[in-house]
Amino acid sequence: MTDDYSYDYEYLFKIVLIGDSGVGKSNLLSRFTRNEFNLESRSTIGVEFATRTVEIDGKRVKAQIWDTAGQERYRAITSAYYRGAVGALVVYDISKAESYESVSRWLKELKEHADANIVIELVGNKSDLDHLRAVPTDEAKNFAAENQLLFTEASALNAENVDLSFHQLLKSIYDMVSKHQFDMNDYSSQAPSKGPTVDLTPKQNEEKSSKGNNCC
Amino acid sequence: MSQIYLNLNSLQFGIKSNYKSIIIDPRSNLYNLTYPLSLINNSKLIINKTFNLNSIAQNEQINASLSRFNKFKKILLTSNSIIDLNNLKKLSWNGIPMEFRSISWQLLLNYLPSNNDRRASTLKRKRKEYLDSINQLFNNSNDGPIKDQTTWHQISIDVPRTNPHLKLYSYPIIQKSLERILYLWAVRHPASGYVQGINDLSTPFFQVFLSNYLNLDNNKNSLDNFDPSNVNQDILNAVEADTFWCLTKLLDSIQDNYIHAQPGIIRQVNELKDLIYRIDIELANHLEKEGIEFLQFSFRWMNCLLMRELSIDNIIRMWDTYLTEGINGFSEFHIYVCAAFLVKWSDELKQMEFQDIMIFLQNPPTTNWTEEDVGVLLSEAYVWQSLYKNASAHLKSHS
Ligand SMILES: Nc1nc2c(ncn2[C@@H]2O[C@H](COP(=O)(O)OP(=O)(O)O)[C@@H](O)[C@H]2O)c(=O)[nH]1
Ligand SMILES: [Mg+2]
DSSP states (O other), rough: OOOOOOOOOEEEEEEEEEEEESSSHHHHHHHHHHHHTTTTTTOSEEEEEEEEEEEEETTEEEEEEEEEEOSSHHHHHHGGGGGTTEEEEEEEETTTTTHHHHHHHHHHHHHHHHHHHHHEEEEEEEGGGGGGGOSSSHHHHHHHHHHTOEEEHHHHHHTTTTHHHHHHHHHHHHHHHTTSSSOOHHOOOOOOOOOOOOOOOOOOOHHHHHHHHTTT | OOHHHHHHHHOOOOOOHHHHHHOOOOGGTTTOOOOGGGGGHHHHHHHHHOOOOOHHHHHHHHHHHHHHHHHHHHHHHHHBBBBOOHHHHHHHHHHOOOHHHHHHHHHHHTOOOHHHHHHHHHHHHHHHHHHHHHHHHHHHHHSOOSSOOHHHEEEHHHHSSSTTTGGGGGGHHHHHHHHHHHHHHHHOOOOOOOOTTTTHHHHHHHHHHHHEEEOSSSTTTGGGHHHOOGOHHHHHHHHHHHHHHHHHHHHTGGGTTTTTHHHHHHHHHHHHHHHOOOOHHHHHHHHHHHOOHHHHHHHHHHHTTTTTTSSSSHHHHHHHHHHTTTTGGGIIIIHHHHHHHHHHHHHHHHHHHHHHHHHHSSSOOOOOOHHHHHHHHHHHHHHHHHHTTTTTTSSSOOO
């Protein structure tokens, strides 16, 4: 499923995965990047990293994905990674109402710490647990529409819609980039061998200035 | 050698028959100890070779091991009224035989008094105190025992994700124990509360203390065959309480790792970075050139004390040494261990680019690491510490 052309890419997009602890972020990531699912995966500590290169409109797009720990205590560390991200997956668990209720808090986090143009997708994970559903699809869909978020329900367990949700996000970012709504130099790399051009350095004291970015 | 063979055969799996006296005073575990138990690994080799002990090296290894065994026995079973902690520390630095580990850890942490007259009474009091607190916390309320739902929720989703590759932690009776330990600790330490990763840190204690009541051989997987569901409740209560108090002692020494903004971890990450600039400038420069931030890969090393990077058996061996370093083992010596750990992969890392480095360091190839590998790592760390410990204060940070 994963490919070996990881250095042969034209665009490099940094994506963050956020949402409450236990909603399945790490498994969505391992399903997308390695086609693996683990019923008993360990909790994510701080931030973990994976990549996958996919083809979008005939271009090779490398997604560099930062998976974060959901717990409040890690917020100071994890929010530093929002900087420079061009996309975010905000994940909740369709069988856990609290995790859906937290979504607005996560959106607020993004507003405070991420770039204003970041493309956001709402993902209702664990769609295989339909018999335990606590969040109606329509409700989440409407919420997403009102807030200009992309939306999917997916299941890391049975792989349903996992590729689709990542592709949908990457495509949307790609469309923005190719329409030059982003500064190309910031968000894509034409010189892959030199490594990422996106600034990946977490900056502890950047919070103030990134707030300022929201107005531009 | 026939003695070794007999001992192997007489090994029984399950609870030690004298468990009641071990609960009262763990020293009672030691009186009847015979040496070969600790050498099962070696003796297995010998038996495979049909008792052909012509290898001098093996012989020497067994002799050294026997001598260590007897030294531990002598220190711990001293007829003096006080166990000599300094000698115990010296001896433990190179690893503690499993038969002596539980009592040694508890002594090194100052949980168990070294004074023979106070041991039994202190243990009894501590365990009662724990049990009373648990009863108060979980039973004395009609509208559900849990006051802090957020904390409880986090603990209850993390406990099933704790050491998921080890069967022991899949049993509900063990999971319940860990939940109580973590929740009580969180309630008593509101400045940090429960932080993900603390669950990992409770397990070496739990496992070592539980093993003390079991007839296990030195085989790493033996605990995996153990079903705790029907274990005597007194044993589990004692293990749970001892784990709680020892975890508390450990966390007291690294409190800053888990309070708001985790300043202890930030400090340690910066110290690690400074160290690498001194120990291996080429590696440091390469990481910098590739845009790797130390925080990106070593945050977890500090937060979980390398428990995500090494097997629990390796970690237990590592803690033998950490515990002899006193209050600073887990906050200071650990940084030198992390430095030795990183430098170990220097040649590979210097060939890699950003993403490969990140992925490599998230999953370093330590699956086949033995106690000897850990021993080497600790010795390297010791060397770096003696070289750089006092120098670091004067040098400028590279951040
Ligand atoms: N039924 C079901 N369980 C899932 C799914 N995705 C994850 N899980 C389980 O939910 C728990 C938490 O998953 P994890 O990926 O660690 O969540 P994270 O904390 O958000 O990273 C684990 O036990 C997973 O096996 C899914 O799509 N369906
Ligand atoms: Mg996770």
